[in-house]
Amino acid sequence: MGPAPSKRKQANTSITSSTSSNMSHGGSHQREFPNEFPDYDGSKVLDDDGKMPREFTEKLKSTIEVMLQKLDSGLETHTDWSDYSVYTGTTGIALLYFHLHDKFGEGDRYLEKALHYIDEPLNHLKRRKHTFLCGDAGPLALGAVIYHKLGKENDKQECLKRLFSRGQDVVEDRSLPDELLFGRVGYLFALNFVQHHLGSDCVDQDLLAKVFRKVLQSGEALVRQEGHCPCPLMYEWHDKKYLGAAHGLSGIMYILMQPTVDYLQELRFPSGNFPSSIGSPSGDKLIHWCHGAPGWIHMFILSYKVFSSEKYLKDARSCAEVIWKRGLLRKGYGICHGVAGNAYGFVALYNLTGEEKYLYRAVKFAEWCFDYGHHGCRIPDRPYSLFEGLAGTIYFLVDLLDPAKARFPAFDLST
Ligand SMILES: [Zn+2]
Numbered sequence: 001m002g003p004a005p006s007k008r009k010q011a012n013t014s015i016t017s018s019t020s021s022n023m024s025h026g027g028s029h030q031r032e033f034p035n036e037f038p039d040y041d042g043s044k045v046l047d048d049d050g051k052m053p054r055e056f057t058e059k060l061k062s063t064i065e066v067m068l069q070k071l072d073s074g075l076e077t078h079t080d081w082s083d084y085s086v087y088t089g090t091t092g093i094a095l096l097y098f099h100l101h102d103k104f105g106e107g108d109r110y111l112e113k114a115l116h117y118i119d120e121p122l123n124h125l126k127r128r129k130h131t132f133l134c135g136d137a138g139p140l141a142l143g144a145v146i147y148h149k150l151g152k153e154n155d156k157q158e159c160l161k162r163l164f165s166r167g168q169d170v171v172e173d174r175s176l177p178d179e180l181l182f183g184r185v186g187y188l189f190a191l192n193f194v195q196h197h198l199g200s201d202c203v204d205q206d207l208l209a210k211v212f213r214k215v216l217q218s219g220e221a222l223v224r225q226e227g228h229c230p231c232p233l234m235y236e237w238h239d240k241k242y243l244g245a246a247h248g249l250s251g252i253m254y255i256l257m258q259p260t261v262d263y264l265q266e267l268r269f270p271s272g273n274f275p276s277s278i279g280s281p282s283g284d285k286l287i288h289w290c291h292g293a294p295g296w297i298h299m300f301i302l303s304y305k306v307f308s309s310e311k312y313l314k315d316a317r318s319c320a321e322v323i324w325k326r327g328l329l330r331k332g333y334g335i336c337h338g339v340a341g342n343a344y345g346f347v348a349l350y351n352l353t354g355e356e357k358y359l360y361r362a363v364k365f366a367e368w369c370f371d372y373g374h375h376g377c378r379i380p381d382r383p384y385s386l387f388e389g390l391a392g393t394i395y396f397l398v399d400l401l402d403p404a405k406a407r408f409p410a411f412d413l414s415t
Pocket residue numbers: 001002288289290291336337
């Protein structure tokens with residue numbers, strides 16, 4: 001997640017424990033490698049039949065195969081069964097195998113593998129967090145979908161029942177934040193996920209509306225409390241008005257989508273990047289999904305789809321420029337603050353515009369990932385996990401086999 005709050009108050013946020021190792025470095029020039037790939041020159045990326053070029057596809061497949069073997073053997077000795085989150089734990093691995101099933105089929109092989117990683121955790125949920133990425137809603141929502149696909153109707157219903165039973169807490173617990181990783185929109189995403197895969201009939205629309213309204217009310221309440229605010233909705237996490245996808249307003253808005261986008265848009269740095277929090281002293285430094293342009297780009301793309309306003313497309317493009325220039329992170333190859341997560345910004349913009357320039361850039365970032373571990377990047381604390389480690393890089397490479405259907409995991413459900 002890049003810079004989490006400097007003073008950690010949350011006892012069990014193992015997720016935030018790996019963040020500060022290169023925070024002490026100074027300017028942005030030390031945070032990334034210079035991007036020495038030639039920029040897009042106008043030549044075609046796709047074959048004449050509109051497919052990814054065979055040579056690149058073969059390289060993708062062979063890399064995926066090697067990485068999957070590495071993941072399998074890594075997980076044999078390094079699976080922390082006490083962490084069942086999507087973000088760093090077993091459910092994230094399950095989501096990768098669910099993705100492999102979706103892309104490659106091969107009977108129920110991948111589904112059974114996915115199930116292996118959530119079956120057991122489902123019996124020991126801690127009831128402490130309710131979100132898809134970091135809480136119980138992840139295994140419950142993904143569990144419901146996997147059981148459904150395997151024809152285990154009773155287990156599916158049980159998961160759904162348990163997922164929905166958290167709704168009241170999510171709405172009523174005043175101590176709950178609203179952000180994506182630990183807060184209400186993280187629960188809302190789980191409902192959206194289930195609805196996306198199982199149809200809207202299976203989710204209580206009243207519950208959905210209640211959670212949605214609560215998030216709006218809470219954003220309005222903070223604005224009232226502050227007296228004056230440049231935006232009709234505002235949120236805090238650990239006493240800070242975060243703006244990025246993981247803890248802040250742009251992540252909440254991606255899930256809720258409000259005119260607030262216009263406010264966020266004005267915060268753009270000249271580079272095309274966006275600040276990590278209001279008044280952030282770190283300035284224009286972070287090109288991560290969690291805290292910068294690679295997360296905001298998805299919000300601008302959705303805004304363009306919803307409002308058809310060119311200004312949002314322009315912002316998405318400028319996000320892509322800064323990701324291209326500064327997105328080959330020394331933090332590594334992961335989804336949350338790594339090259340794979342950054343590349344999803346290009347893929348999303350390619351899918352919106354059809355412009356191969358962006359596909360080209362995604363391909364180049366994938367090629368960077370082919371040399372996983374050879375750039376001298378720091379090794380994440382959870383090196384095999386979906387959001388920090390190898391599982392996420394594989395997830396991205398798998399998606400690049402069919403870029404039109406590539407979606408940022410646990411965040412983007414667009415069809
Ligand atoms: Zn991150």
